[in-house]
Amino acid sequence: xxxxxxxxxxECFRLAKLGAGAVSPNxxxxxxxxxxxxxxSSGYHERYGSLHAEANAIKNANENLxxxxxxxxLEPCSHTDKQTPPCAPLIIKSGIKKVxxxxxxxxxxxxxxxxxxxxxxxxxxxxxTVEKEGAELNKFFFKYITQKIPYxxxxxxxxxxGKIALNNSETSITGAESKRFVHSLRAKYDAVxxxxxxxxxxxxxxxxxxVEGRNPIRIILSKHLSFPADxxxxxxxxxxxxxxxxxxxxxxxxxxxxxSNEFDSGxxxxxxxxxxxxxxxxxxxxxxIPSILNNLAKEKITSILVEGGSNVFSQFIDSxxxxxxxxxxxxxxxxxxxxxxxxxxxQRLKLISSDWLGEDIKLVYRKF
Amino acid sequence: xxxxxxxxxxECFRLAKLGAGAVSPNxxxxxxxxxxxxxxSSGYHERYGSLHAEANAIKNANENLxxxxxxxxLEPCSHTDKQTPPCAPLIIKSGIKKVxxxxxxxxxxxxxxxxxxxxxxxxxxxxxTVEKEGAELNKFFFKYITQKIPYxxxxxxxxxxGKIALNNSETSITGAESKRFVHSLRAKYDAVxxxxxxxxxxxxxxxxxxVEGRNPIRIILSKHLSFPADxxxxxxxxxxxxxxxxxxxxxxxxxxxxxSNEFDSGxxxxxxxxxxxxxxxxxxxxxxIPSILNNLAKEKITSILVEGGSNVFSQFIDSxxxxxxxxxxxxxxxxxxxxxxxxxxxQRLKLISSDWLGEDIKLVYRKF
Numbered sequence: 001x002x003x004x005x006x007x008x009x010x011e012c013f014r015l016a017k018l019g020a021g022a023v024s025p026n027x028x029x030x031x032x033x034x035x036x037x038x039x040x041s042s043g044y045h046e047r048y049g050s051l052h053a054e055a056n057a058i059k060n061a062n063e064n065l066x067x068x069x070x071x072x073x074l075e076p077c078s079h080t081d082k083q084t085p086p087c088a089p090l091i092i093k094s095g096i097k098k099v100x101x102x103x104x105x106x107x108x109x110x111x112x113x114x115x116x117x118x119x120x121x122x123x124x125x126x127x128x129t130v131e132k133e134g135a136e137l138n139k140f141f142f143k144y145i146t147q148k149i150p151y152x153x154x155x156x157x158x159x160x161x162g163k164i165a166l167n168n169s170e171t172s173i174t175g176a177e178s179k180r181f182v183h184s185l186r187a188k189y190d191a192v193x194x195x196x197x198x199x200x201x202x203x204x205x206x207x208x209x210x211v212e213g214r215n216p217i218r219i220i221l222s223k224h225l226s227f228p229a230d231x232x233x234x235x236x237x238x239x240x241x242x243x244x245x246x247x248x249x250x251x252x253x254x255x256x257x258x259x260s261n262e263f264d265s266g267x268x269x270x271x272x273x274x275x276x277x278x279x280x281x282x283x284x285x286x287x288x289i290p291s292i293l294n295n296l297a298k299e300k301i302t303s304i305l306v307e308g309g310s311n312v313f314s315q316f317i318d319s320x321x322x323x324x325x326x327x328x329x330x331x332x333x334x335x336x337x338x339x340x341x342x343x344x345x346x347q348r349l350k351l352i353s354s355d356w357l358g359e360d361i362k363l364v365y366r367k368f
Numbered sequence: 369x370x371x372x373x374x375x376x377x378x379e380c381f382r383l384a385k386l387g388a389g390a391v392s393p394n395x396x397x398x399x400x401x402x403x404x405x406x407x408x409s410s411g412y413h414e415r416y417g418s419l420h421a422e423a424n425a426i427k428n429a430n431e432n433l434x435x436x437x438x439x440x441x442l443e444p445c446s447h448t449d450k451q452t453p454p455c456a457p458l459i460i461k462s463g464i465k466k467v468x469x470x471x472x473x474x475x476x477x478x479x480x481x482x483x484x485x486x487x488x489x490x491x492x493x494x495x496x497t498v499e500k501e502g503a504e505l506n507k508f509f510f511k512y513i514t515q516k517i518p519y520x521x522x523x524x525x526x527x528x529x530g531k532i533a534l535n536n537s538e539t540s541i542t543g544a545e546s547k548r549f550v551h552s553l554r555a556k557y558d559a560v561x562x563x564x565x566x567x568x569x570x571x572x573x574x575x576x577x578x579v580e581g582r583n584p585i586r587i588i589l590s591k592h593l594s595f596p597a598d599x600x601x602x603x604x605x606x607x608x609x610x611x612x613x614x615x616x617x618x619x620x621x622x623x624x625x626x627x628s629n630e631f632d633s634g635x636x637x638x639x640x641x642x643x644x645x646x647x648x649x650x651x652x653x654x655x656x657i658p659s660i661l662n663n664l665a666k667e668k669i670t671s672i673l674v675e676g677g678s679n680v681f682s683q684f685i686d687s688x689x690x691x692x693x694x695x696x697x698x699x700x701x702x703x704x705x706x707x708x709x710x711x712x713x714x715q716r717l718k719l720i721s722s723d724w725l726g727e728d729i730k731l732v733y734r735k736f
Binding site: 160161162178317325327329331332333334335336340341342343344345346347348349350351354356359360361363365 | 528529552685693695697699700701703704708710711712713714715716717718719722724727728729731736
């Protein structure tokens with residue numbers, strides 16, 4: 001019997017993943033309704049603000065749901081302080097007799113409430129089915145809800161000798177498959193984060209081009225707003241949300257706060273007049289990693305992908321403010337060049353997976 | 369039909385490997401004799417100086433070999449300037465009607481001679497079966513014969529951040545499975561090589577303990593014989609061949625050349641009298657990598673495993689005098705510590721394999 005439950009919960013996972021990149025800060029949830037040993041309806045949470053998975057599955061059903069079983073990878077919600085009606089009352093009303101779920105709601109304040117409501121209505125509830133995979137699927141959401149900071153993944157594309165670039169020049173380290181993989185990550189993470197040096201040296205796009213998917217928010221850490229004003233990121237911030245964390249209040253006022261036109265003219269150190277898109281967001285305040293992560297969580301960012309460079313990698317690693325480290329190692333020795341990061345601490349990690357991406361290898365580590 | 373040939377050649381490979389560590393500077397060779405679709409005899413080259421694989425297979429046969437097929441992973445020898453009689457005449461005499469081999473003899477001077485002799489005697493010969501795997505099996509021998517220097521593998525046990533040790537202290541980087549793997553390598557390579565610093569800091573044993581197998585020759589590069597005279601390696605050189613390459617002629621004479629007793633008293637910089645085993649071999653001359661490799665080949669060393677430390681790794685990598693680079697990466701960040709190597713050159717490599725060794729990952733690279 002457990003094999004059957006697992007099969008349907010895995011189908012919930014598959015459906016849930018279809019919402020990746022669209023539902024944040026909500027979790028990824030899929031639901032299937034089974035009657036007489038057959039799936040008669042299914043649904044998933046498609047995007048933030050739209051119906052929950054359970055509500056979609058119930059809505060999509062063309063049959064009477066009495067005697068039916070609902071599978072859902074996350075505990076149905078019972079609280080009403082949100083955009084859509086709670087799912088537990090909907091399930092009760094539908095006539096469903098049994099509910100199988102993978103994970104409880106990770107929010108300790110509401111965890112178990114949805115299940116209690118169902119049980120009090122006489123519905124049989126089984127929890128913990130394929131629980132570990134369920135938590136893995138929603139690692140962003142679980143971290144965000146329980147620790148109130150985003151899930152942080154550091155992605156480093158480096159050579160065998162741990163170099164991310166030749167000194168002060170843009171260098172393509174990894175191959176096409178690795179690039180596609182990075183773009184698929186970007187489509188899933190709420191935001192990508194880089195430092196000012198990377199803007200200066202690489203002038204990256206940080207969008208999603210190589211795969212289907214939506215662009216992430218771009219975050220730049222720049223104490224002194226020290227990158228060129230005509231950087232690609234700045235020029236395209238009208239079309240892709242871009243947030244800059246800075247301590248440089250003088251420059252903020254002269255550069256970014258006059259939003260009266262579509263483009264704002266502003267300061268530049270070479271005395272040229274440059275224009276900034278009006279909807280670039282400047283966040284002033286502390287630029288230490290914990291402060292930034294706290295602020296990002298307040299902005300409902302559940303996950304960030306840290307993409308460089310060396311200084312930023314070092315800060316995140318040395319402060320141990322990360323969950324996952326993805327190394328993409330190209331089969332090259334670079335020799336002279338910029339080391340990927342410098343840490344001053346001994347840290348124990350755990351190798352989670354290893355996969356070939358063309359000629360590169362991808363190693364995924366988590367904190368131990 | 370080709371599938372059948374491959375099956376028997378693979379059996380030759382399996383047999384050939386049983387001689388690993390024992391036949392050098394000869395190649396690894398296995399042979400099977402098939403009659404009426406059944407293996408009726410087999411053999412392999414068991415150790416240097418003993419019978420060749422083909423001779424063993426013929427000797428082991430209890431049946432008339434007329435109409436039989438001989439499978440053998442390397443071209444049978446035809447030359448007589450060696451310890452055992454040549455195989456081609458033996459095969460001709462046995463009555464075998466057909467010979468299937470994987471690789472020709474890589475020595476351009478004799479390559480094809482064995483086959484010609486067989487064909488001239490009316491035996492059908494098919495060559496090139498599973499040829500690539502055959503060359504891989506005998507990568508040491510092929511390199512040694514064709515380039516007249518040993519096959520060089522650099523083995524680096526490092527952390528994620530490319531550190532091989534804390535500064536100037538012995539550090540255990542990788543886990544038990546990686547250690548066993550390194551011992552299995554030592555049992556297959558003719559020699560292991562390290563620098564004087566590694567002797568000083570780690571005082572390693574460089575023997576085979578974790579697996580069954582014979583000890584390799586230990587080679588120390590030490591321009592100035594600057595390691596402690598009571599190092600484990602020196603103390604045990606009576607029992608495990610140990611060669612020191614040095615340019616320091618003054619010290620050689622005072623320390624090592626009086627071999628009149630089992631132990632020799634000798635110089636030490638702290639004015640203590642220390643004793644050296646008489647059969648430690650000191651090789652004086654140039655200590656640059658090409659000179660040492662040339663000299664090792666003259667001493668019939670077909671393969672060396674370079675085990676450290678940072679200076680030695682850097683010399684081999686920077687001079688591109690290596691064939692294979694094995695990285696054993698422990699799931700740790702070490703922070704301050706000694707980098708595994710420093711190279712000043714851009715080099716392209718090829719990832720050959722990746723395997724988990726407990727919590728570590730093993731990445732095998734070859735020169736591109």
